[in-house]
Amino acid sequence: MAPVQVKKICCIGAGYVGGPTCAVIALKCPHIQVTIVDLNKARVDAWNSPDFAVPIYEPGLVDVVKQCRGRNLFFSTDVDKAILEADLIFVSVNTPTKKSGVGAGFAADLNYVESATRRIAAVATSSKIVVEKSTVPCRTAESMRTILEANSRPGTRFDILSNPEFLAEGTAIADLFKPDRVLIGSLQTTEGKEACRALADVYANWVPQERILTVGLWSSELSKLAANAMLAQRISSINALSAICEATGANIDEVSHAVGFDSRIGPKFLRASVGFGGSCFQKDILNLVYLSESLHLPQVAAYWRQVVEMNEYQKSRFSKTVVDTLFNTITGKHIAVLGFAFKADTGDTRESAAISLIRDFLSERAFVTIVHSALEACTQKEAIIIATEWKEFLEIDWQTVYANMSKPAFVFDGRLLIDADKLRKIGFKVKVIGRGERV
Ligand code: NAD
Numbered sequence: 001m002a003p004v005q006v007k008k009i010c011c012i013g014a015g016y017v018g019g020p021t022c023a024v025i026a027l028k029c030p031h032i033q034v035t036i037v038d039l040n041k042a043r044v045d046a047w048n049s050p051d052f053a054v055p056i057y058e059p060g061l062v063d064v065v066k067q068c069r070g071r072n073l074f075f076s077t078d079v080d081k082a083i084l085e086a087d088l089i090f091v092s093v094n095t096p097t098k099k100s101g102v103g104a105g106f107a108a109d110l111n112y113v114e115s116a117t118r119r120i121a122a123v124a125t126s127s128k129i130v131v132e133k134s135t136v137p138c139r140t141a142e143s144m145r146t147i148l149e150a151n152s153r154p155g156t157r158f159d160i161l162s163n164p165e166f167l168a169e170g171t172a173i174a175d176l177f178k179p180d181r182v183l184i185g186s187l188q189t190t191e192g193k194e195a196c197r198a199l200a201d202v203y204a205n206w207v208p209q210e211r212i213l214t215v216g217l218w219s220s221e222l223s224k225l226a227a228n229a230m231l232a233q234r235i236s237s238i239n240a241l242s243a244i245c246e247a248t249g250a251n252i253d254e255v256s257h258a259v260g261f262d263s264r265i266g267p268k269f270l271r272a273s274v275g276f277g278g279s280c281f282q283k284d285i286l287n288l289v290y291l292s293e294s295l296h297l298p299q300v301a302a303y304w305r306q307v308v309e310m311n312e313y314q315k316s317r318f319s320k321t322v323v324d325t326l327f328n329t330i331t332g333k334h335i336a337v338l339g340f341a342f343k344a345d346t347g348d349t350r351e352s353a354a355i356s357l358i359r360d361f362l363s364e365r366a367f368v369t370i371v372h373s374a375l376e377a378c379t380q381k382e383a384i385i386i387a388t389e390w391k392e393f394l395e396i397d398w399q400t401v402y403a404n405m406s407k408p409a410f411v412f413d414g415r416l417l418i419d420a421d422k423l424r425k426i427g428f429k430v431k432v433i434g435r436g437e438r439v
Contacts, residue, residue, distance in 0.1 A: 004129065004198040006032060010086035012116045014038035014047055014075060016056055016172070016279075016348065017133060017165045018092030023064045024176040026073035028206040035074045035082040047075035057347035060173035083123045088199065090163075091116045091144075092133035097283045106290035108137050108283070117144045121151035124158075129195045131161045135284055137291055138222045141185075159195035161186050162217050164224030169278065170345035182212045185220020192217075225288045229304055232281040234269045236310035242272035242434030243317060252434025253416060272434040274357065274387060274414030275315040277342030279350040282308055315353050318433065319360035322412050325431060326383060330366040334406075336377040337361075337368055339388020339415075353414070354387035379404045389415040402426045 011022040014036045026034040038044050046055035048069075052062045065073070076082060083089060093112035098104050113134055120130060130148065132141055141160045148158040162185035167175040182203045186196035200212050215223070242252040252272040260267030276282075285304050292301035323330050342352035349355065358368050371377050374393055378384050378401040386393060394417065402409055411423055413432040420430040420437075431437075 004087065004194060006088045006129075006198050006202050008032070008086045009034045009088050009090065009202075010082035011036040011090040011092055011133070012038075012079060012083075012119075013090075013092035013094070013112075013134070014040070014043055014055075015092065015094065016058075016169060017167065018090065019047065019054070019056055020058055020061055020064075020167065020172045021092070021133065021165055021176060022090065023061065023068065023073055024173065025202060026068040026071075027064050029202060030068075030072055032202065033072050033074070034068075035076055035086070037076050037079045037082045039077065039079065041077050044075050044077050057345075058169065058172045059345055064173060079119060080123045083120055083128075084125065086128065087126075088129040088131060088202075089120060090131045090133040091120075092165075094279075095134045095136055095283075096279075097286055103290050106286045106293075108135075108287045108290075110136065110140065110143075113140065113144070114147065117147045118151065120158075121148045124156055125153060127157045127159075129159045129161060129198060131163045131199060132221070133163055133165055135164055135224050135228070135280065135287075136162075136221060137287055138218050138225070140221060141217045157191070159186070159191055160217070161192075161195055161199055162220035163199060164220060166224070166227065169348050170343055177206070179207060179211060182207050183220050183223055184212065184214050185217040185223075186214065187217055225284050225291075228281055228284040229288050229307065231269055232276055232285055232311070233304075233307045235271075235273070235276045235281075236307045236314075238270050238272050239275065239314040240310055243314075245272075245434045246321075246436050249436035251436070255434075271416060273314075273353070273389075273416070274318045274433060275311045275353040277350070277352040277355075278348065282311070282351055315356040316360065318412070318414055319357055321431060322357075322361070322383065322385065323364060325410060325412070325429075330361060330364045330382075332365065332367070333382040334367045334380060335361055336381040336384045338374055338377065338384060338386050338393050339390055341388050341390075344389045344391065352388075357385060357387055357414075375401065380406065382406045383410040383412060386411070386413045386415050386417050389417045393417060398423055398426055398428075402428060 009032055011018045018036055022034050022036050043055050052066055054062055054065055093116050095108045098107045098109040141162055145160050164183055184196050184199055186192035196214050203212055241255055245252045256270040259265055260270045285308050289301045289305045337354055337358055340349050340354045361368055374396050409428050411428050411430045420432050423430050
């Protein structure tokens, strides 16, 4: 079999992953034509907007799109045309947690992956490399292959690869420019290895060879779930310790610093917070829980389930601290929540901890309103909650905020963001997650 040289790429799904990932491929590979397609016309229109009002907030993204849109990067709703023309197709559609039916609340909803796969099978008139970019349960590639082979035209063949995406929202472009690793999983057949090489050659345009890891298909699929589960587990571990800090007077910053100095542990991802959010961590762990249960491994399922339960506990523990501190009732009180995104530098609010907090506050009949400026949000409030670590909140004129608040003026920092001592000197009563001081 002759080595495949990728000339045209189609990416199905113009979301947080498909958009930035394939825009960077277009930038780094001017010889490849990249078309990103989506059924969501509004989203495609935004990608194509004349003023580059792209649908995703991600530092550096607009710059990348500006350099290649119309040159070798295209956004379209014409899914069939892009499939027909491409020799390599990324499937980068959403894989949310199933809402109802078998495995509801845990299993991945593979409806979108299945539809995209069926579309490829129905439309393709020549051989294609089909790449799972979406995060999927282990052995999804097998189901995709069954669909493709059952529906393909004579003479067309499909090679399936797994190439999970490890970018983090907020740093997606930097992550894509300089990935820790690119992981490609393939069947260990001659054809599988050829397809793997074709995709590896695309990444080799900017990623050093030693960072391109090639493994078996199932290992690749599982590695993505494993990486997210272990990242979330670190957060839940440090958050569990933050609760002990608050009860004992220890300081979680000092504990993380001391623990992270151990070279076997390392300092990253040891920052206590009000809880992790985003569209991936919880869904991917629940997916792992479901997989473990399906494989009759209940203890393994329970182990991973605890990471999510700890996260839920951390969010409700923080809400309870707010209520307890505000004299055990927030009914009728006005609360400012600073930040709505699940972390800084992204516009993504999916599964954001802020949503949980606000839900708790509203259920206590507190007042929470939506405004555009932090200063305005804080005016005439009883308490301020820092829910997202936006740098902007460091630059607020806290003196003015204090002057305009009802007294006593409380600040609850769920992100270890502010200088608590500085605020206390102004007059605020401050509680910081993971610190045992009394207000
Ligand atoms: P998203 O919801 O932002 O984007 C998915 C897009 O696919 C949507 O715009 C949707 O309209 C489109 N789509 C669905 N079915 C389609 C079809 N049949 N044809 C054409 N378009 C279709 O999702 P996302 O955040 O980009 O995530 C995509 C996948 O990547 C998920 O599996 C996710 O778990 C994984 N992932 C996400 C991140 C992240 O940070 N968001 C990181 C790594 C991996």
